[in-house]
Amino acid sequence: MTGSATSKRFLQIAPALAIIGFFMLAPLGLMAYVSILEKGLNGGVVWDLHTSEAYVNFIFERDLDDSLILNTDYLQIFARSFGLSLLTAALALAIGFPTALYMSMQPEGRRNLLIFLVTIPFWTNLLVRNYAWILLLRNGGLVENLLHWLGIAADQPLGLLYTPYAVSIGLTYSYLPFMVLPIYASLEKLDSRLIEAAFDLGADRRRALLRVILPLAAPGIAAGCVLVFVPALGAYVTPELLGGGKSMMIGNLIQSQFGAARNWPFGAALAFALLTIVLLAMMVYLIRFRRAPAGGH
Amino acid sequence: MRVDVTNPLWRFRGIRATTWVFFAYLYLPILVLIALSFNENRLATIWSGFSTQWYGVVLDNDDIVRAAGNSLIVASVSTLAATLAATLAALGMAKGRFRGADGISGLIALPLVVPEIVTAVATLLFFILIGFKLGLLTVIVAHTVFCIPFAYLPIRARLEGMDKALGEAAADLYANDWQAFQRVTLPLLWPGILSGGMLAFIISLDDFVITYFVAGAGATTLPVYIFGMIRIGITPEVNAISSLMLIVSILFVTLSFLIGRMRR
Amino acid sequence: MAFKKLLGSVACAATLALTMGPLTAGSAQAEGELFLYNWSNYFPPDLLKKFEADTGIKVTLDVYDSNETMLAKLQAGASGYDVVVPSDYMVKIMIDEGLAEKIDAGSMSNFANVMAPHNAQPFDPERSYSAPYMWGTTGFTYDSAKTGKLENSWKEVFEPRDALKGQIAMLNDEVEVYNAAAYYVGVSKCTEDSKDAQKILDVLEKQKPFVATYNSDGTIDRMAAGEVVAHMQWNGASHRTKEKLPSATYMYPKEGITFWADNFVVPSSAPNKENAKTFINWMMAPENAAMASNFTGYMNAIRGSGAFMDDSLKTDPAVVMPEEFADRLRPNLNCSPAARELRNKVWTRLKK
Numbered sequence: 001m002t003g004s005a006t007s008k009r010f011l012q013i014a015p016a017l018a019i020i021g022f023f024m025l026a027p028l029g030l031m032a033y034v035s036i037l038e039k040g041l042n043g044g045v046v047w048d049l050h051t052s053e054a055y056v057n058f059i060f061e062r063d064l065d066d067s068l069i070l071n072t073d074y075l076q077i078f079a080r081s082f083g084l085s086l087l088t089a090a091l092a093l094a095i096g097f098p099t100a101l102y103m104s105m106q107p108e109g110r111r112n113l114l115i116f117l118v119t120i121p122f123w124t125n126l127l128v129r130n131y132a133w134i135l136l137l138r139n140g141g142l143v144e145n146l147l148h149w150l151g152i153a154a155d156q157p158l159g160l161l162y163t164p165y166a167v168s169i170g171l172t173y174s175y176l177p178f179m180v181l182p183i184y185a186s187l188e189k190l191d192s193r194l195i196e197a198a199f200d201l202g203a204d205r206r207r208a209l210l211r212v213i214l215p216l217a218a219p220g221i222a223a224g225c226v227l228v229f230v231p232a233l234g235a236y237v238t239p240e241l242l243g244g245g246k247s248m249m250i251g252n253l254i255q256s257q258f259g260a261a262r263n264w265p266f267g268a269a270l271a272f273a274l275l276t277i278v279l280l281a282m283m284v285y286l287i288r289f290r291r292a293p294a295g296g297h
Numbered sequence: 298m299r300v301d302v303t304n305p306l307w308r309f310r311g312i313r314a315t316t317w318v319f320f321a322y323l324y325l326p327i328l329v330l331i332a333l334s335f336n337e338n339r340l341a342t343i344w345s346g347f348s349t350q351w352y353g354v355v356l357d358n359d360d361i362v363r364a365a366g367n368s369l370i371v372a373s374v375s376t377l378a379a380t381l382a383a384t385l386a387a388l389g390m391a392k393g394r395f396r397g398a399d400g401i402s403g404l405i406a407l408p409l410v411v412p413e414i415v416t417a418v419a420t421l422l423f424f425i426l427i428g429f430k431l432g433l434l435t436v437i438v439a440h441t442v443f444c445i446p447f448a449y450l451p452i453r454a455r456l457e458g459m460d461k462a463l464g465e466a467a468a469d470l471y472a473n474d475w476q477a478f479q480r481v482t483l484p485l486l487w488p489g490i491l492s493g494g495m496l497a498f499i500i501s502l503d504d505f506v507i508t509y510f511v512a513g514a515g516a517t518t519l520p521v522y523i524f525g526m527i528r529i530g531i532t533p534e535v536n537a538i539s540s541l542m543l544i545v546s547i548l549f550v551t552l553s554f555l556i557g558r559m560r561r
Numbered sequence: 562m563a564f565k566k567l568l569g570s571v572a573c574a575a576t577l578a579l580t581m582g583p584l585t586a587g588s589a590q591a592e593g594e595l596f597l598y599n600w601s602n603y604f605p606p607d608l609l610k611k612f613e614a615d616t617g618i619k620v621t622l623d624v625y626d627s628n629e630t631m632l633a634k635l636q637a638g639a640s641g642y643d644v645v646v647p648s649d650y651m652v653k654i655m656i657d658e659g660l661a662e663k664i665d666a667g668s669m670s671n672f673a674n675v676m677a678p679h680n681a682q683p684f685d686p687e688r689s690y691s692a693p694y695m696w697g698t699t700g701f702t703y704d705s706a707k708t709g710k711l712e713n714s715w716k717e718v719f720e721p722r723d724a725l726k727g728q729i730a731m732l733n734d735e736v737e738v739y740n741a742a743a744y745y746v747g748v749s750k751c752t753e754d755s756k757d758a759q760k761i762l763d764v765l766e767k768q769k770p771f772v773a774t775y776n777s778d779g780t781i782d783r784m785a786a787g788e789v790v791a792h793m794q795w796n797g798a799s800h801r802t803k804e805k806l807p808s809a810t811y812m813y814p815k816e817g818i819t820f821w822a823d824n825f826v827v828p829s830s831a832p833n834k835e836n837a838k839t840f841i842n843w844m845m846a847p848e849n850a851a852m853a854s855n856f857t858g859y860m861n862a863i864r865g866s867g868a869f870m871d872d873s874l875k876t877d878p879a880v881v882m883p884e885e886f887a888d889r890l891r892p893n894l895n896c897s898p899a900a901r902e903l904r905n906k907v908w909t910r911l912k913k
Contacts (some may be wrong), residue, residue: 005392012389016382016445020404021440024416027423031415034422041898042654043629044636058715061906073906078913095322098315119506121323123496123550125503127520128539132326133529134335138531139788142329159727162774176323203425234412234456236506241527244774247734248912258418259629260735268422271415282410360622361608425637432641513634514596514641515621525601525624531782 028275030233035269052122053243054269063142074253074270081249084164085232088171089179089225095172096179096224097217103180104187115184122177130241133170137161137242176225186220219289226285230278250274303388327543334536351537361538366520367433369507371518372501374437379444380494384486386445387452408443416443417510424511431513439511440504444497451496451553455489495553499546595620595836598631600823603695605856608845612843626777627734635660635828642828643837649822650895652691653684655864662683662827664838668694671845676760682893692841695797695859696822698813698882698890699737702784702799704793706808711791715745715814719768719792728773728790730783731840733775737819738765741793744817744891751896758903765911786808797858799879803898809878813886820890822862 038049061071103114121129136142137160144160147153160166190213198208214221236251243249248256250270257267337348355361386405390398408416420439429435459482505520512521519542526535599605601624609620623642625631628651634640635655647655655661665690666672672680679693701718703711708724711717719742721729731738742764743750748757773789784792785805799811825844827837843849850861851869860880867875874880874907882890898905 009389009392009395012385016386016449017401019378019382020407020442020445023420023423023438024407025404028411028415029418030426031419032324042658043632044658073910073913077909080913095315095319098312102312102316112558116551117320118323120547120550121327122500123503124327124546125505125520125523125542127523127527128330128542129326130329131523131535131539133526134531135329136535137324150474157551159561159773162776173322173326180319201411219359229411230410230517235413236414245770245776246772246774246912248909251412253909254414254418256735256909258421258903259627260631260908262629262632262901263402263905267418271418275415278410278412278415291307363621398717421637428638430641431634512623513637514598514623514643517623525626531779 031268032272035265035272037265039104039263039265043258043264045264051265054192054263054265057266058269058273072145078273080247081233084168084171084249085229087168088175088232089228091168092170092176092179093221093225094229096176097221098181100180100183100187100217100220101213103184104190105169113187115179116181118177126174126237127241129174130170133166133173133242134161137166161242162246163244164247166242166244167239167249169233171235172228172244174235174238174263175228175231176233180223182223182227183217183220186217186223190216215278222285222289226281230281233278234274326515330536331540331543334533334540336533336536339533341404351533352541355534355537355541358534360517361519361522364517364519365443367500367516371433371436371440372498375440375444376448376498376502378437379497380448380490382441382522383445383448383497384452384490387456388482390453391456395465403442405449406446409446412469413506417464417507420507421510429434431511431516433516435511435513436516437517439507440501443504444501446489448493448497451493452486452489455486455492459485478539488558491556492553495549495556499549503542503546593618593836594833595840596641596643596831596833597622598634598640598645600646600683603646603857608849608852608856611828611849611852612840615845616836616839619841620840632660633814635830638830640828640830641832643831643833644840645826645828646676646694646823647691647826649682649684649727649824649893652682652824653895654824655826655828657692660829661690662829662837663689663830663840664692664827664834665689666825666841669838669842669845670842671842674845674847674850674863676773676862679822682824684895685824689828691824692845693862694823694825694844695853695857696820697796697859697880699732699741699793699819699821700812700814701791701793701797702802702809702879704787704806704808705810707790711810711812713812713815715816717739718793719745719764721768721771721791725791727773729768729771730773730789730792731768731775732777732780732793735904738775738793738906739892739907740819741814744814747816750891751822751894751900753897753899753903756904758907762907762910765907769911770855780793781805796879800858800874800877803877803879804873811883813889813890817891818886818889819893821893823848827883837856837883844874879910 032046035054036050036052038046038051038053040046056068056073058074059071060068099118103111103118106114137144139159139161141161144153144158147158175180195208195212198212203211235249235276239247239249239252254267254270254274257263257270263268324480333344334351335347335349337350338345390401416439420442423429424431424435429438443481503520504518505524508516508518514519519538523535523538523542526532526538540552562677595618597609597620601620603624604622609622613619625634628648631645631647632651632654635642635645636658638683644748652661659824665688669692672688672692675688675693679696680688682688682691682693685691703717703725705711718729726766739761740750742761743757746757746760746764748754748760752758774783776783780792780794781802782797784802785788792802794811796811799809803809803811825841827834827841831837843865844853847863847865848869850863851866854861854866855869855871856875858874858880
């Protein structure tokens with residue numbers, strides 16, 4: 001490649017890199033730096049005092065005599081966020097996998113329509129979608145009436161809203177398309193003759209599923225799980241609106257450090273921890289299932 | 298529904314039913330919300346008759362109109378900036394592989410990977426440090442950043458789908474790169490650019506968390522305003538404004554989808 | 562040609578970006594503008610229109626949901642707001658942090674209307690930095706039609722009788738909930754002793770299974786719709802609940818009840834300081850203060866405003882506190898960092 005072509009290419013890529021580098025990478029670096037600063041008396045930070053206090057506080061707390069004792073509060077909030085995000089990914093997989101399978105065996109024209117239908121809700125406002133679930137789940141809402149009508153639940157207010165279940169339903173709803181699309185993409189390449197052959201060779205449905213379909217769909221399933229798990233872990237709106245403030249997730253904990261707790265360095269440390277976990281999850285996925293790094297198609 | 302009986306996957310029962318459940322789950326909340334927005338009753342969840350009055354109430358509310366105006370300004374400016382940067386980057390990246398290409402792809406995709414709350418916190422801290430006055434401009438800058446990958450991906454996909462031979466043939470026929478780009482590449486790329494731009498536009502229009510953190514005086518956008526409304530309570534006004542937002546988004550995605558398929 | 566169109570849109574974007582600058586920063590300094598940053602649902606839209614008509618100053622209103630959210634925005638430097646509405650303890654913090662502009666509200670023409678004790682508050686004795694807006698209490702409301710008469714005590718909330726279990730909502734507010742629990746167990750709300758904090762946590766954890774939701778928003782609708790039968794609430798919200806649900810009763814618990822006062826403050830970075838002072842002085846006129854009270858359901862601190870206030874407000878014991886409860890009032894305090902840390906730990910542990 002000639003020098004001028006290289007420099008032209010560089011000039012073309014430069015604006016996007018400059019914007020993301022300056023307004024995304026630099027802020028993330030700054031956030032990591034803030035996490036080792038001393039907190040200001042009334043919020044804010046003291047710019048020239050360094051301390052590892054924020055990270056120590058994550059696991060320990062100071063007793064009256066200033067000795068460190070184990071404090072599992074924050075770990076438990078992280079654990080709950082993990083649990084809820086895993087549950088979300090599992091729910092999304094349970095309903096998303098059969099759907100992707102179904103889509104992959106449609107004639108091509110209908111496939112495109114179905115893909116389009118799957119993506120539409122993703123592009124609509126997250127707040128609005130969660131709000132719609134408030135309407136459905138609240139006492140006297142549609143879901144409760146439906147359960148009463150089916151006779152599944154006793155004729156009394158069920159209190160579905162403001163529970164971890166509501167959060168889970170809302171999270172699954174928010175990120176479902178991320179599960180279906182990658183699985184569909186990997187199944188689309190599935191050669192139906194392969195399954196035909198499996199059945200011809202005497203495989204039953206279970207074996208055909210386990211031996212032929214699942215191995216082929218595995219990269220898609222892995223991608224889907226990561227794509228659902230990662231944003232669910234950092235969710236802020238859904239636990240806020242559907243959880244009723246009874247139990248926090250990481251996102252709410254971070255926000256509260258910039259709010260009532262007025263402890264910015266700790267908030268930054270929590271955000272940095274979350275970022276690390278997310279990037280690690282992405283890396284594990286990339287190393288295990290793909291050779292090329294993110295964005296490389 | 299017409300069934301491809303030769304496909305052996307039909308031996309798996311229940312997947313069609315699950316698909317129905319899936320789409321019901323996906324669309325029921327949206328439909329219920331839109332239906333309730335036409336409810337005449339002040340109590341948002343009890344149906345008492347059809348009415349469009351709440352849309353009138355919403356469009357009459359100065360604060361909502363101002364917030365919508367802010368949202369449109371932010372989305373327009375950041376979409377233009379992001380799409381321009383994304384188009385250039387996609388063109389630069391399309392000319393064969395080179396050392397560091399993976400790293401650059403990763404960097405462009407970074408805003409998709411980092412949780413919103415983390416971006417929000419980091420960006421706020423950054424604006425404080427460099428003394429950037431919080432306002433509409435900070436919102437626009439923050440939106441431009443996360444709009445870039447959304448604009449970039451469809452353009453990149455379009456470029457990859459394009460016939461390279463066409464560009465080369467053009468390069469043979471025309472005098473220079475510039476004309477080849479102008480007469481051949483750009484018209485072919487145009488659907489990708491429009492499609493990417495529209496996706497960036499709705500992503501910006503819908504963003505809440507990042508805006509909530511970096512907005513300053515007079516920079517309340519529609520989602521931030523709606524968040525305030527939802528927190529005060531469930532009212533028919535919220536149903537109406539939410540439905541409006543839904544419809545605008547769906548309209549844009551549909552357009553983007555149709556344009557993206559143009560001349561394929 | 563397509564490329565010309567692209568160039569055209571680039572030019573448009575550039576023009577827009579350039580004009581945005583003045584739009585967000587420049588014009589704020591121009592005459593006739595005021596950026597008000599207030600709690601949500603806490604200022605009557607009609608009153609803003611009246612102010613615009615009276616003074617020709619155009620007001621832009623943004624809202625926040627807690628003192629700390631507002632503080633964080635101001636600590637972010639030049640936020641562009643001209644008037645903010647912090648509570649008592651937050652006024653002190655803003656003064657200490659150098660975020661409040663000295664406006665000498667005490668020498669404004671309408672200040673003579675301000676009643677004691679609001680004319681000289683401990684957080685700003687000379688009223689150099691702040692002027693009063695609304696004041697009220699944080700107690701709780703119950704639906705007496707469903708519960709019968711309750712005892713005047715936080716016990717009804719923290720150790721609810723069977724009829725109330727699962728039917729109680731608390732504010733989702735670290736400070737308010739912690740304070741109420743502190744009154745109930747009889748320790749200082751600014752305690753730095755972890756044993757005291759443990760007592761508070763014990764009460765809150767024991768109560769948690771009976772709480773339907775911790776939520777500071779939509780409290781009025783939640784009570785009116787019968788979702789819960791008791792709600793920790795600010796007294797003005799209680800008054801507005803009663804308008805929809807006549808059997809709603811506000812309680813002044815005998816263990817103590819937080820008394821707070823919200824104030825107008827001009828941030829030191831405000832672009833339109835003169836307009837801000839005009840606004841603050843204008844708000845101390847009896848008629849205007851009364852309009853605000855009629856909307857919010859809280860008492861103002863302005864002498865003579867009663868003549869313009871709704872009767873329902875003046876006769877509601879939730880708004881006008883019966884004299885015999887005076888010794889139950891406890892002022893808001895800005896606790897020490899150590900005490901705040903304990904409080905946040907309790908809150909986090911409650912919600913872990």
